[in-house]
Amino acid sequence: MPRQSLQPSRDPADYAFVHRLRTRFAETDAMGVVHHAAYLPYLEEARVEYLRSIGHPYDEVRGGEDGGEGAGGRDFPVLEVSVHYRQVLHFDDVVDVSLRVGAVTRTTFQIAYLLTVYGEPRATAVTVHGCVDRHGRPARLPGWVAAGSSART
Amino acid sequence: MPRQSLQPSRDPADYAFVHRLRTRFAETDAMGVVHHAAYLPYLEEARVEYLRSIGHPYDEVRGGEDGGEGAGGRDFPVLEVSVHYRQVLHFDDVVDVSLRVGAVTRTTFQIAYLLTVYGEPRATAVTVHGCVDRHGRPARLPGWVAAGSSART
Amino acid sequence: MPRQSLQPSRDPADYAFVHRLRTRFAETDAMGVVHHAAYLPYLEEARVEYLRSIGHPYDEVRGGEDGGEGAGGRDFPVLEVSVHYRQVLHFDDVVDVSLRVGAVTRTTFQIAYLLTVYGEPRATAVTVHGCVDRHGRPARLPGWVAAGSSART
Amino acid sequence: MPRQSLQPSRDPADYAFVHRLRTRFAETDAMGVVHHAAYLPYLEEARVEYLRSIGHPYDEVRGGEDGGEGAGGRDFPVLEVSVHYRQVLHFDDVVDVSLRVGAVTRTTFQIAYLLTVYGEPRATAVTVHGCVDRHGRPARLPGWVAAGSSART
Numbered sequence: 001m002p003r004q005s006l007q008p009s010r011d012p013a014d015y016a017f018v019h020r021l022r023t024r025f026a027e028t029d030a031m032g033v034v035h036h037a038a039y040l041p042y043l044e045e046a047r048v049e050y051l052r053s054i055g056h057p058y059d060e061v062r063g064g065e066d067g068g069e070g071a072g073g074r075d076f077p078v079l080e081v082s083v084h085y086r087q088v089l090h091f092d093d094v095v096d097v098s099l100r101v102g103a104v105t106r107t108t109f110q111i112a113y114l115l116t117v118y119g120e121p122r123a124t125a126v127t128v129h130g131c132v133d134r135h136g137r138p139a140r141l142p143g144w145v146a147a148g149s150s151a152r153t
Numbered sequence: 154m155p156r157q158s159l160q161p162s163r164d165p166a167d168y169a170f171v172h173r174l175r176t177r178f179a180e181t182d183a184m185g186v187v188h189h190a191a192y193l194p195y196l197e198e199a200r201v202e203y204l205r206s207i208g209h210p211y212d213e214v215r216g217g218e219d220g221g222e223g224a225g226g227r228d229f230p231v232l233e234v235s236v237h238y239r240q241v242l243h244f245d246d247v248v249d250v251s252l253r254v255g256a257v258t259r260t261t262f263q264i265a266y267l268l269t270v271y272g273e274p275r276a277t278a279v280t281v282h283g284c285v286d287r288h289g290r291p292a293r294l295p296g297w298v299a300a301g302s303s304a305r306t
Numbered sequence: 307m308p309r310q311s312l313q314p315s316r317d318p319a320d321y322a323f324v325h326r327l328r329t330r331f332a333e334t335d336a337m338g339v340v341h342h343a344a345y346l347p348y349l350e351e352a353r354v355e356y357l358r359s360i361g362h363p364y365d366e367v368r369g370g371e372d373g374g375e376g377a378g379g380r381d382f383p384v385l386e387v388s389v390h391y392r393q394v395l396h397f398d399d400v401v402d403v404s405l406r407v408g409a410v411t412r413t414t415f416q417i418a419y420l421l422t423v424y425g426e427p428r429a430t431a432v433t434v435h436g437c438v439d440r441h442g443r444p445a446r447l448p449g450w451v452a453a454g455s456s457a458r459t
Numbered sequence: 460m461p462r463q464s465l466q467p468s469r470d471p472a473d474y475a476f477v478h479r480l481r482t483r484f485a486e487t488d489a490m491g492v493v494h495h496a497a498y499l500p501y502l503e504e505a506r507v508e509y510l511r512s513i514g515h516p517y518d519e520v521r522g523g524e525d526g527g528e529g530a531g532g533r534d535f536p537v538l539e540v541s542v543h544y545r546q547v548l549h550f551d552d553v554v555d556v557s558l559r560v561g562a563v564t565r566t567t568f569q570i571a572y573l574l575t576v577y578g579e580p581r582a583t584a585v586t587v588h589g590c591v592d593r594h595g596r597p598a599r600l601p602g603w604v605a606a607g608s609s610a611r612t
Contacts (some may be wrong), residue, residue: 331488331489331494332488332494332496334488334489335484335485335487335488335489336484336487336488336489336491336492336550338489339489341484341485343485397489
């Protein structure tokens with residue numbers, strides 16, 4: 001059973017990748033701030049851009065032939081997520097989502113996230129991912145995932 | 154090219170089916186009301202309950218063998234939607250979504266909707282649907298769709 | 307009662323402004339395409355960027371003092387929306403949302419939209435907006451809205 | 460700094476309250492299952508129904524005069540959330556969201572959740588909540604929150 005073990009730092013310098021996005025009005029709620037559920041798609045959007053940045057667009061990871069390592073037919077379902085909301089986000093905020101991969105095992109990996117606005121921490125988060133083939137069966141993680149993980153686990 | 158032709162009445166008595174739901178806090182926005190995009194899943198939820206009520210759960214419509222009429226393997230993609238927002242919805246409002254099917258052709262049908270809170274109209278809407286097989290190709294509408302349509306088209 | 311009167315063209319050259327976004331995995335559904343409700347936040351995101359581009363960020367339109375024209379304290383609620391889905395969008399598609407303002411009256415205006423992927427039309431849409439003050443009362447439209455509207459109404 | 464300390468049991472009998480809901484098609488994703496972000500509004504919907512069940516509808520908690528204990532003007536923002544996804548949810552699944560309150564302090568409380576379908580565990584979760592007044596300042600938790608917490612913390 002995977003257990004989230006990463007401790008997300010609040011220093012952007014500790015992260016390997018950063019993706020910038022802007023909050024949407026549709027994501028706010030009647031408290032006048034971004035609803036807490038809206039953060040999960042932010043993390044996902046950053047993951048997708050990270051995979052693209054290292055040459056493994058999620059579309060290719062998911063599609064393609066069910067073959068060898070990195071050859072497609074793989075999915076990385078979210079097994080666990082945790083978010084720590086530190087300061088609220090508002091409509092139209094420009095958010096930098098920093099992330100780094102860590103805690104890689106043969107079949108799972110974790111990602112730590114830091115959300116900042118103009119460098120000020122707003123939230124930290126961790127996701128734990130599995131790896132499944134196109135039939136939903138547990139599969140071995142492609143080698144390039146471990147290669148992208150930071151030593152600071 | 155289908156064109157929405159139904160005129161949704163503001164009288165609940167003109168509708169064949171009604172589904173009750175409660176708005177979620179997550180669906181509100183920073184104006185303090187339910188965000189306009191949240192209405193589309195309300196219409197969809199009502200459609201799903203309507204199909205169940207006439208003995209054709211959407212799961213069965215979509216799944217099953219790709220066979221004869223009503224035998225599954227069909228999808229009813231939304232080709233057009235229009236919503237007329239008349240009065241705002243708030244968090245925790247109990248909303249009655251009334252609907253009726255109309256304007257059925259060989260390959261499309263339309264649904265008119267009325268959203269009320271304690272009988273008071275809040276929104277009206279129309280969706281236009283196609284019919285496709287499991288490969289996404291246009292397919293003939295199952296006969297039971299037309300059977301469920303009202304004469305008031 | 308406002309009625310949508312704009313006819314959205316399928317030629318990007320007919321639009322005054324374009325905003326590019328990328329679809330999210332969270333916005334897809336079990337049909338394997340972007341869910342039809344996800345398009346409404348795309349339109350909204352494009353509107354917000356359009357207002358910013360003409361020097362009236364929505365934050366300023368909404369906030370600030372409730373004063374004269376363009377002085378803030380205004381909201382542009384969506385009174386009507388209609389979307390015509392022409393071709394599906396997939397996960398990770400890069401979507402250009404073109405828009406133009408039209409049909410401006412003393413208290414309402416409309417926006418026509420065209421969504422394209424690599425220039426190929428995927429959807430067209432129209433929104434009708436009112437103008438209210440910070441107490442939700444109908445208010446006169448700031449003059450700069452009309453100034454931004456195209457002659458091709 | 461609050462830290463989630465509850466350990467959500469996988470036995471529905473360990474929970475004080477249960478709310479039933481049905482997953483929406485709009486909540487599924489291209490993997491054919493309910494998207495992981497959709498679970499957070501499920502937790503929220505269950506919280507809202509729980510508050511109603513103990514005589515403190517969230518609308519009253521948030522609205523009303525900013526007065527004594529339980530007199531309104533309070534909000535319970537989510538400070539932390541964690542979800543453990545154990546088995547996927549599909550479209551149209553009927554989900555029982557069980558919850559219990561625990562780990563109550565002077566200004567925070569936690570809720571443990573279990574999501575089941577026909578008694579089979581699908582996910583567990585914990586939320587940590589603060590208490591703020593209508594100006595967003597930390598406020599003392601109304602006494603009735605502690606009264607509703609279970610001894611099994």
